Amino acid sequence: MPTVVEIPxxxxxxxxxxxxxxxxxxxxGTRAKTVTVGGxxxxxxxxxxxxxxxxxxxxxxxxxxxxxxWSPLLYEVWGEAMDDPGDWAHAAEVAGADLLILxxxxxxxxxxxxxxxxxxxxxxKVLKATGLPLAVLGPGQAERDNxxxxxxxxxxxxxxxxxxxxxxxxxxxxxxxxMANDHLVSSKTPMDVNLAKQLVxxxxxxxxxxxxxxxxxxxxxxxxxxxxxxxVMERLRLAALxxxxxxxxxxxxxPGEEAWKAKESKVGEGVPESWGDWKRRALNxxxxxxxxxxxxGADVVVLRHPExxxxxxDMAANLMKAR
Amino acid sequence: MALxxxxxxxxxxxxxxxxxxxxxxxxxxxxxxxxxxxLKQCPYVTEQAKAQxxxxxxxxxxxxxxxxxxxxxxxxNETVLFRHEKTFYHKPGLFIRVKASDGVEAxxxxxxxxxxxxxxxVGIKLGVDGFAVEAPGDGAGFAAAIGAVREASRKPLIxxxxxxxxxxxxxxxxxxxxxxxxxxxxxxxxxxVEAAKSARAPLAVRAESLEILATLTxxxxxxxxxxxxxxxxxxxxGESLTALTQIRRLALKKNFRALGHPVITFPGEANAxxxxxxxxxxxxxxxFVVLEAFDPATAYPLLVLRQNIFTDPQxxxxxxxxxxxxxxxxxxxxxxxxxxxxxxxxxxxNEVEGSGWPGWLVVADAEGMxxxxxxxxxxxxxxxxxKAVKNFNVEGKANHKRLIxxxxxxxxxxxxxxxLPGWEIMVGPKEAVDLPGYLKxxxxxxxxx
Numbered sequence: 001m002p003t004v005v006e007i008p009x010x011x012x013x014x015x016x017x018x019x020x021x022x023x024x025x026x027x028x029g030t031r032a033k034t035v036t037v038g039g040x041x042x043x044x045x046x047x048x049x050x051x052x053x054x055x056x057x058x059x060x061x062x063x064x065x066x067x068x069x070w071s072p073l074l075y076e077v078w079g080e081a082m083d084d085p086g087d088w089a090h091a092a093e094v095a096g097a098d099l100l101i102l103x104x105x106x107x108x109x110x111x112x113x114x115x116x117x118x119x120x121x122x123x124x125k126v127l128k129a130t131g132l133p134l135a136v137l138g139p140g141q142a143e144r145d146n147x148x149x150x151x152x153x154x155x156x157x158x159x160x161x162x163x164x165x166x167x168x169x170x171x172x173x174x175x176x177x178x179m180a181n182d183h184l185v186s187s188k189t190p191m192d193v194n195l196a197k198q199l200v201x202x203x204x205x206x207x208x209x210x211x212x213x214x215x216x217x218x219x220x221x222x223x224x225x226x227x228x229x230x231x232v233m234e235r236l237r238l239a240a241l242x243x244x245x246x247x248x249x250x251x252x253x254x255p256g257e258e259a260w261k262a263k264e265s266k267v268g269e270g271v272p273e274s275w276g277d278w279k280r281r282a283l284n285x286x287x288x289x290x291x292x293x294x295x296x297g298a299d300v301v302v303l304r305h306p307e308x309x310x311x312x313x314d315m316a317a318n319l320m321k322a323r
Numbered sequence: 324m325a326l327x328x329x330x331x332x333x334x335x336x337x338x339x340x341x342x343x344x345x346x347x348x349x350x351x352x353x354x355x356x357x358x359x360x361x362l363k364q365c366p367y368v369t370e371q372a373k374a375q376x377x378x379x380x381x382x383x384x385x386x387x388x389x390x391x392x393x394x395x396x397x398x399x400n401e402t403v404l405f406r407h408e409k410t411f412y413h414k415p416g417l418f419i420r421v422k423a424s425d426g427v428e429a430x431x432x433x434x435x436x437x438x439x440x441x442x443x444x445v446g447i448k449l450g451v452d453g454f455a456v457e458a459p460g461d462g463a464g465f466a467a468a469i470g471a472v473r474e475a476s477r478k479p480l481i482x483x484x485x486x487x488x489x490x491x492x493x494x495x496x497x498x499x500x501x502x503x504x505x506x507x508x509x510x511x512x513x514x515x516v517e518a519a520k521s522a523r524a525p526l527a528v529r530a531e532s533l534e535i536l537a538t539l540t541x542x543x544x545x546x547x548x549x550x551x552x553x554x555x556x557x558x559x560x561g562e563s564l565t566a567l568t569q570i571r572r573l574a575l576k577k578n579f580r581a582l583g584h585p586v587i588t589f590p591g592e593a594n595a596x597x598x599x600x601x602x603x604x605x606x607x608x609x610x611f612v613v614l615e616a617f618d619p620a621t622a623y624p625l626l627v628l629r630q631n632i633f634t635d636p637q638x639x640x641x642x643x644x645x646x647x648x649x650x651x652x653x654x655x656x657x658x659x660x661x662x663x664x665x666x667x668x669x670x671x672x673n674e675v676e677g678s679g680w681p682g683w684l685v686v687a688d689a690e691g692m693x694x695x696x697x698x699x700x701x702x703x704x705x706x707x708x709x710k711a712v713k714n715f716n717v718e719g720k721a722n723h724k725r726l727i728x729x730x731x732x733x734x735x736x737x738x739x740x741x742x743l744p745g746w747e748i749m750v751g752p753k754e755a756v757d758l759p760g761y762l763k764x765x766x767x768x769x770x771x772x
């Protein structure tokens with residue numbers, strides 16, 4: 001007689017909100033498709049406890065111009081496409097991205113400050129080059145973000161872009177621009193459950209519907225504080241499932257940016273031999289950072305290397321198969 | 324699950340004989356619950372009550388030890404499902420599979436390379452934990468392979484054989500150490516239990532469903548073997564996440580003894596990316612992970628991930644605040660400041676050290692947080708930085724008054740110039756990796772000026 005095993009199941013009362021990025025022509029935009037994330041009624045991939053309507057969306061990060069300080073491995077793989085944001089966007093779509101993240105640089109290639117005109121032109125170009133939903137993020141300095149993102153929001157009115165970066169000290173201008181032009185916002189806070197929740201409340205208080213907020217809880221790369229981001233995400237997701245409404249936003253994280261900053265990925269010379277083959281190690285670094293955060297509840301994952309994208313995509317597809 | 328004093332009291336004789344030294348049985352029960360007394364102090368407790376009390380005080384996931392030559396790998400004794408609830412205690416052992424069919428010489432070469440592997444991560448030396456030797460069809464070949472592995476490495480072993488007679492030969496060859504024997508199944512378990520008993524070694528048990536697995540472990544425990552490790556044979560990404568989560572939940576939430584054991588996984592046996600699946604197993608509940616081959620480019624990230632996930636969330640790894648010397652600086656060398664979070668410190672230190680620049684590094688007490696987190700929490704502000712610069716007598720070491728602060732806290736420069744009169748505050752790069760380039764350009768400029 002086999003032993004009876006009664007699996008303990010969780011009866012969650014809460015559920016993550018569904019957020020849709022991008023708008024098709026019928027919806028007032030020009031995107032060929034939209035991407036919906038969130039909606040989970042269970043912890044990551046525990047299908048036996050509840051429904052998981054959408055796989056994690058995998059985004060590729062592109063920039064408005066060829067970046068100055070990325071790893072040689074990234075220049076090698078994207079090649080000439082990096083010289084033109086439209087070509088780069090197209091290459092990322094071909095590589096299999098679900099959506100694109102366009103980050104604007106502080107300066108143009110000749111070292112002069114980036115301009116609203118340039119930002120508008122680049123966004124226009126990228127929207128033409130690809131049918132994927134798009135996120136556009138500023139360089140991460142409050143004043144410059146506002147100066148560049150507001151015109152972008154106007155230029156792409158109705159496209160349901162995800163725009164940012166909304167931070168504790170600088171969110172009003174970008175939220176207002178998103179509300180006026182039918183976009184979504186990314187709410188970014190430094191690895192803390194309460195700060196994440198608080199900023200969602202502040203943004204929502206301005207009148208932004210919760211269906212248009214994605215939160216970025218911030219992460220560190222593998223070896224550089226990933227455990228903090230990982231646990232903050234697990235705690236946020238548990239709170240969401242337990243019914244804490246202001247933690248029920250889908251989460252976006254940037255393992256690509258974080259992992260490629262790490263020396264382990266970035267450089268191949270002057271590092272210990274025990275780190276192993278540079279290219280394999282670098283790709284493993286980005287892949288493990290991303291795969292671990294997906295297990296902690298990430299809904300949108302921003303990557304930089306197409307091989308990582310393929311590996312993470314295969315994992316996500318397999319995790320989505322219900323038993 | 325620990326019993327309360329009242330629950331224990333019900334199992335005691337309730338005669339208040341005082342022979343245990345306590346005035347009443349209830350008082351003794353309270354002492355037992357608080358672990359301030361031992362059950363053997365009661366001369367009249369029944370055998371049945373003893374068994375019940377011992378079972379209840381056992382940890383929900385049994386601690387299993389694999390050992391050799393003074394090296395111990397422990398798995399089990401975990402108490403939570405999420406690391407933030409307390410901490411994960413025992414890092415899963417990472418073992419490399421070695422096939423006897425490869426031949427003695429190839430095995431020696433393979434094993435000595437992996438065994439000697441050491442990689443430094445924030446000052447901690449990391450390496451693989453041992454080897455999983457897979458038997459060929461015959462016992463003699465198995466013994467030869469085990470001998471070859473032992474010659475090349477003193478690390479603990481897992482012995483893989485499905486035929487109990489072959490396993491028995493392996494056990495003989497591994498005499499003197501405590502390997503994990505893999506594995507008992509529905510057909511071979513009685514003889515595998517004999518092999519494990521003769522080796523005084525833990526035994527892995529494999530079955531395709533949790534029901535069969537639980538039935539098997541119950542039978543094996545009846546046969547007198549308690550040190551068991553589980554293989555639920557759930558090989559894919561989704562299957563293993565489900566099975567390992569269910570096993571951990573059953574143990575912790577239901578105190579389900581039949582599955583209250585550590586789990587062994589073989590991520591390379593799935594139709595999956597071995598490293599990605601191994602990473603899942605590290606974060607989600609494996610006790611032993613067997614990798615198909617050794618490659619530093621894979622081992623290093625997995626070892627770092629394991630270190631990160633098993634860091635106690637209540638205690639960030641900190642370095643002592645103070646003034647640190649890099650590359651024997653003199654009075655002209657640049658002065659930089661950062662926080663005492665170990666990863667931040669090592670990132671900055673490694674970059675500057677690697678660049679060959681001499682420098683003074685002021686490590687401020689930011690309660691073990693990284694720059695941005697500490698700044699957000701008010702633990703890395705102008706006041707704290709100024710205090711560190713003054714307390715660590717930077718002015719006595721450097722013959723200039725220029726302080727480089729992390730680019731992430733550029734906003735502090737104004738306040739800092741007020742808090743440190745006479746000092747020039749220079750805003751450094753946001754990332755440690757860009758420090759060498761910054762020093763080359765910005766610091767040289769200042770020196771020239």
